[in-house]
Amino acid sequence: MTAVPAEADRYMLGSRSALAWLIDRYQVTTDKSSGITNDPNDWCDEHDDPAHIVELIKRVTTVAVETMRIVDALEQG
Known part of the structure; x- marks a missing residue:
């Protein structure tokens, strides 16, 4: 992914x-004791929605940028 605003x-x-939290949650992980692998991409495949994670990142980015724009405006006014 490119062009993610610094805001x-x-x-x-x-x-x-929020983006760091999302990226942390949507990583492939394997439980050490059971050996079970959790792959968020499996959900995307099962629901025929390969762009789900990318779209989620876009939505979270939009919320983050717009929220910070509002907060900055409140602090100035």
């Missing part, structure tokens, strides 16, 4: 940006 990293969920 998107300013929108925080706790101690990290």
Whole structure:
């Protein structure tokens, strides 16, 4: 992905940006004790929606940028 606005990293969920949280949650992981692999891409395949994760990142980026625009305007006014 390219052209993600820097403002998107300013929108925080706790101690990290919303995008960082999303990227962390949508990684392929394997549970050490059971060996079960969790692959978010499986959901996309099962629902015939290969662009789901990309579209989710776009939506979260839009919310983050617009929220920061509103917050900045409130702080100035």
